[in-house]
Amino acid sequence: MTAPIGYFVHHQGRGHAERAAAIAAALPPDRPITLFTARADIFPALPPQARVVTIPSLFEPPAAPPVGFAKDRTPDTLHCAPLGWSTITEAVATIAAWFDSARPALFVTDVSAELGQLARIASVPHVAVLQHGDRADPGHMAAYEGAIGILAPYHPSLEQPGRPDWMTAKTHYAPGVGIDADMPDRATARAVLGLPADAEIVLAVGGGGGGGTPVTPLTLGARAEPDSLWITIGEVQHDWHATPPANLRHMGWVANPEHWIAAADRIVSSAGNTTVHMIAAAGRPWIVVPEWRYFDEQLWKARMLGAASAAVTLDHWPSHGLAWRHAWQAARACDPTRQRDLVDPDAAAGAAAWLDRLARWRDVEPAASILVAEPIA
Numbered sequence: 001m002t003a004p005i006g007y008f009v010h011h012q013g014r015g016h017a018e019r020a021a022a023i024a025a026a027l028p029p030d031r032p033i034t035l036f037t038a039r040a041d042i043f044p045a046l047p048p049q050a051r052v053v054t055i056p057s058l059f060e061p062p063a064a065p066p067v068g069f070a071k072d073r074t075p076d077t078l079h080c081a082p083l084g085w086s087t088i089t090e091a092v093a094t095i096a097a098w099f100d101s102a103r104p105a106l107f108v109t110d111v112s113a114e115l116g117q118l119a120r121i122a123s124v125p126h127v128a129v130l131q132h133g134d135r136a137d138p139g140h141m142a143a144y145e146g147a148i149g150i151l152a153p154y155h156p157s158l159e160q161p162g163r164p165d166w167m168t169a170k171t172h173y174a175p176g177v178g179i180d181a182d183m184p185d186r187a188t189a190r191a192v193l194g195l196p197a198d199a200e201i202v203l204a205v206g207g208g209g210g211g212g213t214p215v216t217p218l219t220l221g222a223r224a225e226p227d228s229l230w231i232t233i234g235e236v237q238h239d240w241h242a243t244p245p246a247n248l249r250h251m252g253w254v255a256n257p258e259h260w261i262a263a264a265d266r267i268v269s270s271a272g273n274t275t276v277h278m279i280a281a282a283g284r285p286w287i288v289v290p291e292w293r294y295f296d297e298q299l300w301k302a303r304m305l306g307a308a309s310a311a312v313t314l315d316h317w318p319s320h321g322l323a324w325r326h327a328w329q330a331a332r333a334c335d336p337t338r339q340r341d342l343v344d345p346d347a348a349a350g351a352a353a354w355l356d357r358l359a360r361w362r363d364v365e366p367a368a369s370i371l372v373a374e375p376i377a
Contacts, residue, residue, distance in 0.1 A: 008035075010112065011038045013207060015274040019153055021045070021178070023348055024049075032049050032050075058088055099124050107127070114143075135295055149172060154176075157342070176342065178347075179277045184258065202230045205257070205278075206275075258282075265285070269288055271288050271302040287313075289315075
């Protein structure tokens with residue numbers, strides 16, 4: 001019998017769910033996969049062999065959080081492990097009970113260092129999804145060291161310095177897994193969206209994991225280029241003192257971000273994983289401004305994009321028109337080929353095949369054997 005794969009999916013942002021769905025769809029049809037998440041509505045279409053189990057959030061307090069031990073210090077080996085949360089108890093119990101009943105071949109975590117350690121304690125082989133950031137703390141390293149494999153959803157050229165050799169030796173890189181790398185051309189995208197064919201279009205892309213793109217810096221850039229059309233997609237943050245010009249439009253969340261990205265002449269974005277790889281697949285003059293994230297995840301991804309000459313990375317949003325002009329001058333020197341090389345159209349298939357190979361140890365139960373103890377000298 002083909003043993004199942006378990007997969008924990010963090011519900012913040014969109015990249016975790018998109019990666020999981022793409023990998024699930026690329027697994028062999030006879031390899032069952034069970035996805036554990038706090039929100040079942042975050043997934044794109046899933047294949048027939050996939051099922052979703054909803055668990056309470058590991059990161060949000062229950063309706064009536066306990067008072068006792070609320071100030072208890074979290075040990076360095078854990079990240080989010082408050083005491084007395086019934087929701088966490090229920091989530092862990094659900095997963096542990098599934099370990100016992102399903103006897104899975106693997107458990108993938110995207111992402112939770114605690115659940116990675118839980119799998120190892122439960123004697124279930126664990127695969128950790130690796131993200132950028134300062135993750136050399138004891139909690140992360142315990143999860144990585146206890147994993148039989150590490151899945152990095154980015155190109156090896158974006159790997160940050162300092163990863164130990166034992167980590168990279170068991171890392172499978174899946175550049176852009178979860179996105180559609182087959183981008184429409186600029187003219188087709190503009191026709192679909194009803195955008196003018198001859199306009200100079202600047203697109204600002206915000207991801208789904210934070211507060212959104214600040215509008216005020218964009219008003220400064222748009223005012224400095226009155227003949228260009230500036231468009232935002234995703235969440236934006238408005239300030240009372242911003243004075244929006246007529247050439248700045250906010251589209252909000254869109255169902256087809258790939259068309260908006262393909263339609264643009266220049267792009268400014270945050271450094272979320274899905275956002276980064278969709279833009280890289282299009283190949284455009286590109287400015288990246290990282291948002292705050294735990295462990296400086298976006299900061300490190302932005303640094304590595306800059307080091308790879310794929311984008312111009314800024315540590316904060318331009319605060320005047322001249323700063324925008326200088327940033328765009330640098331961005332126009334980016335090599336679109338370097339950007340497109342960061343995305344593998346077959347990343348999901350490669351990751352699924354790698355996971356399936358790791359899972360095969362459970363497909364056939366080992367023959368019974370008798371262990372004979374060595375005599376004591």
